[in-house]
Amino acid sequence: MSALAGIRALTRLGARRDRIMLPAWIYVIAIVMIGTGDSFKGLYKTVASRESIAADIGRSASNLALGGPLYGDSIGALTVYKIGAGGALSAALMSIFIVIRHTRADEETGRLDLIGSTAVGRQASLAVGVILAAVANCVLALLIFAGLAAVGLPAGGSAALGLAIGASGLVFAAVAAAAAQLSATARGARGIAIALMVAAYLVMSGGAAARGGGASWLLWASPVGWVTQVRAYTGDRWLVLLLMVAATAVVLAVAAVLAATRDLGAGLVPERPGPPRAARWLGSPLALAWRVQRAGLVGWVVGGLFYGAVFGSIASSIGSLLGSGTGLKNAITRLGGQSSVTDAYLAATMTIMGLVAAAYAVSAVLRLRSDETAERAEPLLATGSGRLSWAASQLILAAGGAALVLAAVGLGSGLSYGARVHDVGGQLPRLLGAALAQLPAVLVITAIAVALFGLLPRSCVAAGWTVLGLAAVIALFGPTLQIAQAVQDISPFTDSPKLPGGTVSAEPLVLLAVVAVALALAGLAGLRRRDIG
Amino acid sequence: MTEAIAVSGLRKNYGKTVALDGLDLRVTQGEVHGFLGPNGAGKTTTIRILLGLLRADGGTAQLLGGDPWRDATALHRRLAYVPGDVTLWPTLTGGEIIDLLGRLRGGLNAERRASLIERFDLDPTKKARSYSKGNRQKVAVISALASDVELLLLDEPTSGLDPLMEAAFRTCIEEERRGGRTVLLSSHILSEVEALCERVTIIRAGRVVESGSLADLRHLTRTSISAELATVPAGLAQLPGVYDLDVQDFTGNGRQSDGTRARVRCQVDSDKLDDLLRMLVAAGVRSLESQPPTLEELFLQHYAPTPSTDTDQPRVPAAGSTA
Numbered sequence: 001m002s003a004l005a006g007i008r009a010l011t012r013l014g015a016r017r018d019r020i021m022l023p024a025w026i027y028v029i030a031i032v033m034i035g036t037g038d039s040f041k042g043l044y045k046t047v048a049s050r051e052s053i054a055a056d057i058g059r060s061a062s063n064l065a066l067g068g069p070l071y072g073d074s075i076g077a078l079t080v081y082k083i084g085a086g087g088a089l090s091a092a093l094m095s096i097f098i099v100i101r102h103t104r105a106d107e108e109t110g111r112l113d114l115i116g117s118t119a120v121g122r123q124a125s126l127a128v129g130v131i132l133a134a135v136a137n138c139v140l141a142l143l144i145f146a147g148l149a150a151v152g153l154p155a156g157g158s159a160a161l162g163l164a165i166g167a168s169g170l171v172f173a174a175v176a177a178a179a180a181q182l183s184a185t186a187r188g189a190r191g192i193a194i195a196l197m198v199a200a201y202l203v204m205s206g207g208a209a210a211r212g213g214g215a216s217w218l219l220w221a222s223p224v225g226w227v228t229q230v231r232a233y234t235g236d237r238w239l240v241l242l243l244m245v246a247a248t249a250v251v252l253a254v255a256a257v258l259a260a261t262r263d264l265g266a267g268l269v270p271e272r273p274g275p276p277r278a279a280r281w282l283g284s285p286l287a288l289a290w291r292v293q294r295a296g297l298v299g300w301v302v303g304g305l306f307y308g309a310v311f312g313s314i315a316s317s318i319g320s321l322l323g324s325g326t327g328l329k330n331a332i333t334r335l336g337g338q339s340s341v342t343d344a345y346l347a348a349t350m351t352i353m354g355l356v357a358a359a360y361a362v363s364a365v366l367r368l369r370s371d372e373t374a375e376r377a378e379p380l381l382a383t384g385s386g387r388l389s390w391a392a393s394q395l396i397l398a399a400g401g402a403a404l405v406l407a408a409v410g411l412g413s414g415l416s417y418g419a420r421v422h423d424v425g426g427q428l429p430r431l432l433g434a435a436l437a438q439l440p441a442v443l444v445i446t447a448i449a450v451a452l453f454g455l456l457p458r459s460c461v462a463a464g465w466t467v468l469g470l471a472a473v474i475a476l477f478g479p480t481l482q483i484a485q486a487v488q489d490i491s492p493f494t495d496s497p498k499l500p501g502g503t504v505s506a507e508p509l510v511l512l513a514v515v516a517v518a519l520a521l522a523g524l525a526g527l528r529r530r531d532i533g
Numbered sequence: 534m535t536e537a538i539a540v541s542g543l544r545k546n547y548g549k550t551v552a553l554d555g556l557d558l559r560v561t562q563g564e565v566h567g568f569l570g571p572n573g574a575g576k577t578t579t580i581r582i583l584l585g586l587l588r589a590d591g592g593t594a595q596l597l598g599g600d601p602w603r604d605a606t607a608l609h610r611r612l613a614y615v616p617g618d619v620t621l622w623p624t625l626t627g628g629e630i631i632d633l634l635g636r637l638r639g640g641l642n643a644e645r646r647a648s649l650i651e652r653f654d655l656d657p658t659k660k661a662r663s664y665s666k667g668n669r670q671k672v673a674v675i676s677a678l679a680s681d682v683e684l685l686l687l688d689e690p691t692s693g694l695d696p697l698m699e700a701a702f703r704t705c706i707e708e709e710r711r712g713g714r715t716v717l718l719s720s721h722i723l724s725e726v727e728a729l730c731e732r733v734t735i736i737r738a739g740r741v742v743e744s745g746s747l748a749d750l751r752h753l754t755r756t757s758i759s760a761e762l763a764t765v766p767a768g769l770a771q772l773p774g775v776y777d778l779d780v781q782d783f784t785g786n787g788r789q790s791d792g793t794r795a796r797v798r799c800q801v802d803s804d805k806l807d808d809l810l811r812m813l814v815a816a817g818v819r820s821l822e823s824q825p826p827t828l829e830e831l832f833l834q835h836y837a838p839t840p841s842t843d844t845d846q847p848r849v850p851a852a853g854s855t856a
Contacts (some may be wrong), residue, residue: 004644030623038673057854078589108662135753184663185662271659271660271663272662273626273656273658274625274626274628274629274658274659275628275629275658276626276628276657276658277628277629277632277657278629278630278632278633278636280627280630281631282629282633282636283632283633283636283637284637285637288622291625291629292622292624292625295624355778373622375616375618375620376620376621376622378581378584378586378614378616378620379586379614379616379619379634379673380582380614380637381584381586381609382586382613382614382616382686383608383609383634383637384606384607384609384610384638385606385609386605386606395767440722459628473829503836529588530588531586531587531588532581532586532587533581533586
């Protein structure tokens with residue numbers, strides 16, 4: 001039996017499983033990229049405005065570290081700077097999720113045992129994951145090319161950028177394929193692949209920040225750097241694409257060798273044994289919730305610090321970045337509700353990070369439901385810990401975790417923005433306060449999830465995320481699209497103070513807190529009365 | 534207080550589906566009680582109501598003298614539960630979970646914990662996600678048995694265990710019984726129930742169809758009879774409680790050497806055994822074989838869906854009602 005037998009049927013199965021998720025990924029990435037190119041055409045109409053913005057970007061090493069090197073002042077070059085690296089990372093993330101989903105995740109759940117017992121080759125599922133990722137990246141490349149060319153950017157450069165993004169997706173599909181052989185769990189494999197992706201981005205950042213100096217060779221040491229070295233719109237170096245395809249082939253060959261030599265279900269990185277006894281403190285539902293979720297929470301907090309630092313750093317140069325792009329400037333001031341564009345940018349960022357913290361909190365609350373449906377809650381509830389303490393523990397973790405994430409955002413942005421304007425002592429408490437001012441609104445969203453879990457358990461997962469999605473749409477697009485105030489008012493983020501820079505009054509914050517407490521109590525009361533399971 | 538579990542007329546509906554339809558269950562303190570029934574009969578629903586996870590729609594339930602819904606947490610400190618399908622926290626080790634569940638019940642006997650881990654041959658340092666179904670089951674069983682509780686609620690606890698571990702489990706339950714612990718054992722494995730339980734309750738479609746000691750239940754079922762007779766008996770077919778009657782008449786074939794004229798095979802309800810034997814004796818018994826019913830037959834009799842023409846009356850449910 002060939003190692004790839006059954007690949008046709010498996011590919012069809014995989015395509016069917018991904019028929020919604022994959023087009024959604026491709027669509028979002030392509031739309032963001034094409035939209036950016038299109039908006040830049042409107043924003044920077046004159047040569048002078050492009051020259052000045054390019055000069056501003058080039059002056060700051062941290063700007064270059066974020067977006068990658070800037071090789072000119074054409075619309076195309078600015079577009080590549082703005083979303084080239086981001087697009088490459090998005091395509092990489094998409095590929096990692098696809099490949100792991102069809103390989104290690106299926107293996108971990110045991111679905112592959114069933115498939116492996118049929119007339120299917122040993123390498124078939126690995127090949128299916130890679131094929132699906134390859135198809136997705138080809139479609140993505142094609143869409144980016146067609147879209148950017150359609151909005152009026154040079155066709156050659158658009159093709160080079162589309163292919164570079166697609167190729168970076170391919171490289172990381174191969175990386176994920178290898179990672180899936182190393183770790184015995186899907187989570188671990190995703191972790192390895194994403195860590196490598198982040199490392200590639202950081203290496204690229206180092207190379208870009210060198211501004212042509214000694215460390216510029218780092219751009220050649222990273223797949224994300226290769227995307228910048230294709231130099232779309234500024235030379236179109238097609239050979240770099242061949243380098244990326246070759247790298248894909250080499251990494252895939254390694255993955256195939258690893259896959260051929262290991263057992264089904266086994267990883268090459270052995271699972272470490274854990275403690276044979278529980279730690280002394282592990283004796284309550286709250287301790288259990290912490291023990292199970294602490295690693296994830298640490299990730300969210302580190303992410304908050306990182307993004308806070310990034311946004312703080314961008315904020316210091318936002319004025320000059322937007323110097324002549326009044327359209328975007330107006331959009332930001334409307335979103336942030338401030339006259340000072342820097343404060344407006346930071347306030348808008350805080351709203352977005354509030355939504356991110358709310359996403360953490362909602363996912364933490366909805367864990368209750370997944371524990372319930374997976375019947376993990378059952379053995380717990382059959383002990384001396386009642387359902388209220390079970391739910392309250394998770395609620396504490398959700399609310400406390402969200403507060404920690406916001407504090408990390410405030411800390412990161414306060415330190416980085418403060419360092420840039422030489423005022424850490426003043427900016428750190430200011431931005432920390434601005435971040436934490438989002439907490440009452442976050443708690444309302446959290447409490448809505450609790451109420452849904454207690455009162456409408458069957459639909460609480462879909463409804464919980466929908467509520468967050470609505471709040472996000474209203475918060476992000478309400479002010480710019482000038483949605484009716486009555487609609488805007490239903491989002492708790494509308495009532496949050498616009499900090500830094502805005503005025504704070506206690507009344508809306510107290511109101512939000514009261515609403516949050518009432519909703520949470522309603523949810524807990526519902527949970528007390530209803531059936532579990 | 535002698536009844537650990539006293540359930541009567543319990544009802545539970547899921548929408549239009551009737552899960553429990555007036556179920557009765559009595560478990561005396563200190564006994565190992567078998568809880569039997571086909572898939573979907575309502576065993577797990579009953580146990581979940583007893584755990585206060587579900588609220589009954591009707592009837593009464595008492596657990597260790599308390600109300601399973603109202604006094605849930607207080608009662609849970611006095612019992613341990615092993616679900617039929619054990620789902621654990623994937624990132625915790627088996628040892629951590631055993632300790633955690635034990636502590637949440639109010640304490641664990643460290644010595645018993647160690648000896649049980651050895652007996653069930655469990656590696657407590659492995660993360661739960663790498664355990665097989667049987668090993669997950671072991672984690673729940675060890676944690677339950679190592680807890681100092683009065684009552685064990687076990688929902689098909691051996692469904693994933695290998696025969697060796699099943700034997701270890703039986704030994705443990707045997708010890709629990711001698712130690713005076715009350716056990717409600719829901720199971721499909723008849724030999725296990727036959728070996729461990731003094732009394733059983735069989736349910737189907739949310740109602741009790743049999744309840745009593747194993748000896749009582751056997752009495753309620755049919756015995757297989759095979760007899761060789763000196764004369765051909767008359768009127769056997771008219772006797773109530775006799776089934777699958779097969780009479781072979783040898784009269785026409787000439788007299789056999791030992792004087793056997795006929796062979797009779799039939800099934801008879803145990804309470805009609807007297808009447809049948811009287812008739813056989815009257816015909817002159819040359820040889821007689823009788824086979825008591827196995828639990829297996831008892832099961833098949835109750836598990837198989839009854840034809841609608843048959844009276845679907847539950848048989849005498851109470852223990853000690855047999856003559």
